[in-house]
Amino acid sequence: xxxxxxxxxxxxxxxxxxxxxxxxxxxxxxxxxxxxxxxxxxxxxxxxxxxxxxxxxxxxxxxxxxxxxxxxxxxxxxxxxxxxxxxxxxx
Numbered sequence: 001x002x003x004x005x006x007x008x009x010x011x012x013x014x015x016x017x018x019x020x021x022x023x024x025x026x027x028x029x030x031x032x033x034x035x036x037x038x039x040x041x042x043x044x045x046x047x048x049x050x051x052x053x054x055x056x057x058x059x060x061x062x063x064x065x066x067x068x069x070x071x072x073x074x075x076x077x078x079x080x081x082x083x084x085x086x087x088x089x090x091x
Contacts, residue, residue: 007060029053 009026010016017023033050037057049057 002065003063005060 008016011025016026018025030047030049033048033053035049035051035054037047037049037054039045039047047057
């Protein structure tokens with residue numbers, strides 16, 4: 001039987017984006033460490049995570065079969081083109 005894991009990053013006050021659709025406060029941890037991790041896609045995105053965050057991230061993606069995202073994330077990422085060269089992150 002498959003396992004479903006739901007994960008969402010948000011600030012402690014419950015917001016994902018600021019009034020200008022900025023998400024730096026929530027997602028800056030993807031670029032604040034010394035461990036380099038390539039996330040995949042045709043234009044591979046590279047994260048720079050702290051050692052504990054890298055361990056957590058790698059343990060999560062190791063077991064992924066699919067990644068779903070919401071419509072708003074897809075729109076803000078311009079169909080992934082704005083951040084991934086057109087491709088979503090690969091697992």
